[in-house]
Every structure is written in C-alpha cells, then in structure tokens.
Amino acid sequence: MSKTRVAIICGGRSSEHEISCISAGGILAGIDRTLYEPVLIGITQQGDWVLLPNDYALSISNGALPHVDPSAPAVVADIAGLSSQGKNLDIDIIVPVLHGPYGEDGTIQGFCEMADIAYVGSGVLASSVAMDKSFAKPIFAAAGIKVAEGFVVTKEEWANDKSGCAKRIATLGYPVFVKPARGGSSRGTHKVHSAGELEKAIADTHTFDRKAIIENAVVGKEIECAVLEFDGAPHASVVGEIKISDA
Template sequence: MAKRTRLVVLFGGQSAEHDVSCVSARHVVAAADPDRYEIVPIGITRDGDWLRSDAAIAALAAGPAELPDHLTAAGTAVEPRATLATVDDDLPTVVFPVLHGPMGEDGTIQGLLELTGVPYVGSGVLASAICMDKIVSKRLAAQHGIPQANHHGVHADDITDALPDLLIDLLGVPLFVKPANLGSSVGVSKARTRDELVAAIELAATFDEWIVVEECIVGREIEVAVLGNREPQASLPGEVLPAAEFYSYDDKYLDGVAETQVPADLPEAISEQIRSLAVTAYSVMRCEGLARVDFFYEETGRGPLLNEINTMPGFTPISMYPKMWEATGIAYGELIDRLVELAQGRDERRSRHRSTER
C-alpha cells in the first residue's frame, strides 16, 4: 500500500463563518479515505485558541457544528507552530485550512503555514490577502479588463459630508455598501436614499476601515468552482437564487433558504464566457488550489460581471463548490485527493525556487 499522508484539518476560527467551517471540516474528515490519510483535526476557537485533535474530534462529533469558546480550560490548548511541526515519523503532512473569512482565508493562517514549512491546501499569502480585499481585487480585475460593477473604495478617515452626494452622482441609487475585508455578507447593506447611504457607510466602518460602495446590479448570481495551480480548470457554473433581497448571512448559513441550481441554466456561449473569465480572474489574483469565483450576470446589459473570489469556499456537500464539481464529474472524495496533490505539487514547485544560497 502506498504511504499514507497525514492530513491536518484546521477548522473553526475567529471569523463570523466559524460555524460553517465546522460543518465543512466534519464532512472533509468523514470523506477523506482512511487508507490514504491519517486525519488530525485541529479546532480553533472563536477566541483563537488551538485545540489538540482529541478535543477537536469530540467537539466535531458532538455537533451542533460548533466548538465551545473555552475548551482551553480543560488544558487541551496547543501551540499553533508546535502542532504543525513535523512529528517524529516520516509521514508526509499536508494542512487543509478549512477556515473562512478574516484570520483564516485572508493570508494570516497561510503566513503561519509558510513559516512552519508544511504544504497546505489552497491559495498562498498573496492571493488570499488580495481576494479578501474587495478594493485591491477590483483594482487588479480592472487592470486585466475583467468586467465588474462600477464602484468606489474609500478609507474611513476620508469620509466627508460631501461624500454621500458624490457617490450618488457617481453610481446612482440604490447602492451596495460593504466593508472591504470581510465576507458572509456581514456589514453589507443596500442603500436606497442618502440617509440610508450615510447609515450604511457608518455600519460598514464598524467592521473595517476600508469601505467599498458599488452600483446595484440587477442580475443573476452565477458562481464557478476553479481547481488547479498553474493550469486551473473551471467547473460548470451554478446559480444562487437568494430568497431575501440579497444573499445575506442568514440566507447563507442560518435559514438556508437560498435555492441553488447546478449547473445553471445558461446559454452555452455565456457559460463558456463565465468559465473563461473565472480562470482569468483566478490566475490574475495568483490563486492556487481552489477558489469559487462569483459573478453577476446582466442578461440584457453588460453580461457577466465579476463580484468576488472566495479562496476557501464553503465545503459541505451542499455547498456550491463541491456541488459544481460534482456536476462537472469530480466527486467530493476525489476533490480532497486533488487538493492534497495540488498542495504537494505547489510545495515541490516552489522548493525549486527557494535556494538558500543568496
């Protein structure tokens, strides 16, 4: 039998998407082939404490998909770097950071993993940080001719009394206002009037010092799953049909009432155009491993418009990312194998460019 790989599954984390990360991790742990992997789950609490595998397994098994805040009191806390350091056997190790949002998907954990020197699933520090920032990623997309919503990025220090009218002149109403670095629709609001715009900016500023204001797009929400390193492949597109006025946090994770359709019902040419744009956006942002690339599609207008790239998309069996691959011919379990291979492939490739002799 081929040598097994130790797969360290990092889950939980400090962002608003803690719960969905726990659900994703539980399914990854259940689906990974035990003949191929020795699974080591490590839970990160909302407070940022890392929990050793036994406690993490117990928390996972207990459901309801959430780690208690203070498992550390039981003396199970571990030091992040010590946990990830190669243990005293020669089993190859790969870390799968199944973490969403800030402090997980934004390059911070990736930086720690770089320092530890262990191969890990998904994008590196740069792509993770770029894709988490809705202003910087839009700038890169624009530079590469990728169509997107008209928008304006602003720093909280530069908010003046004149700004709301200026934004309305520039982008019209209604407007979407978002913290630049967040996710799961937290702090996102739709403003229909000047007063609502002022309130929306204030709200967004409580979550991040950088704020992005966008024109409101009337269109369908189409997503594409991308997989690969230097030669990424795009899945068939899927569609999200938000139940509320927009795809909110509650809709995504609590009520779960948003309907999805995979594959999306699109003309072949549009489907191909969106898949190609997804691969371009993925490469431009230097993504690796996996990402879900989200679009708006104006049927009678500008066509597909890039919304955002999620470098660690939800990974439950009913999440869009695995569902889109399933529809394209890659089953959930195989997806895990491919991601581990991509992590090892990138590590190998990069080690060839990491000469210690300067």
C-alpha cells in the first residue's frame, strides 16, 4: 500500500518563525510513518522555500531556538504543485504549520486552493478572519460569546493623538493588555499597569502590527480546545489548561 505524502510546511516570514519550527518538530515526532511519508518544507525568514531532511533539528538546543536553514535545496511553488531540484515532490496533502502572518491568515491556504492541493485546517475566509482580532472579536460577540472589552489603536492614531488615545484607554481601567491585532505566541504583548507604561508598550506592539488591540485585563484560567471536522461534523478534543512555569 502506498503511503500518503504529507508536506509539513514550517518557518515562515513572521516573528513566530522559531515557534513554527518547534510545532513542526512535534508533528514529525508523532506522525505514523507506516501510513504517511512526511516531506519537510521550510520557509526562511526572507520568504524562500527550501526542502529539509526529515531528521532536521526542530527543537530547542542549548537554549537556542530552531530556524529554517536558507542554504537547503530550494523548493519551487507554483500552480502545478511543489518541486525541488527539478523533481516534482508529488505531495498528496499539505499540513501548514506556519504561525502568524503568511501562515494563519489565509495566505498559504489561498495558495493551496489555487494549486488545487489538499490541506489541513481552516479555509481562506475562516483563517483570515480568525487571525485578525479586530474582526474576530465582533463576530464572537455577535454569536453570544463573551470577549474582553477593548478597541484598536492604530500606529497612525497613536502618532497623531497620544493624549486622546491614552484618555480612551484609561476608561478601560488598569491594568490593560496591549497586543498585536494579527499576532500570536505572546510576541509584542504587554500587561500595562499604568499610563506611564503605555508609550513603551504600544511602540513595541506597533513593530509587530500597525493595529494594536487594547483590552482590559481578564483574570482567570487559560483554556484550550481543538475542534476538527470528520465526515462533515465537528469533533472537540478534551479541554486543556495552559499553565505558565518559571522554568
């Protein structure tokens, strides 16, 4: 029986490049190789696609985070599929493990749709909406799901009227959280306890995204739950709690 060739795409141009590599390492370690043949494809921080060996180091080593080696053999991506060194990679399905922009925002999903390659995960619309908290939160609220109170402060708004923005933020009550509208892995995220800490926090957040989400602090447990579709019906995983350690 022939194995299904699964392209695992990791790395990418976002600030979460290294986190994506670690996630891909977890998939490689857990994939059933009696059924699936993994093909590891990395995207460098400059946006180049490369072919990586399946034993490529994708874990934290001596405190250093993994990254995609730009000197690896190039992968050509076009509407005919994926190829490397003149050879078609014969991919059956893509597992995009790209975090952040160019990965979770509908862009890689759009490429797969255009190339007519099957892929795992949400489609273009769901991915793009979910990636941008300024769009996702109103949709959640309209569906009756509680969300943290807050609003967007763009880079331009902050530059033109810091005082007005600060007054509006103060109405939320401190502490507040400042984070990129289109980011993850806590990159560019700050807990701000007073107005005096605002400028530094917002300036850093705006290096990740021109849209900063300002929200009141919500104290509670962080819960995660995965939902996958099988035979047209959603199936939820067991619920997990995120706990932060000092290690």
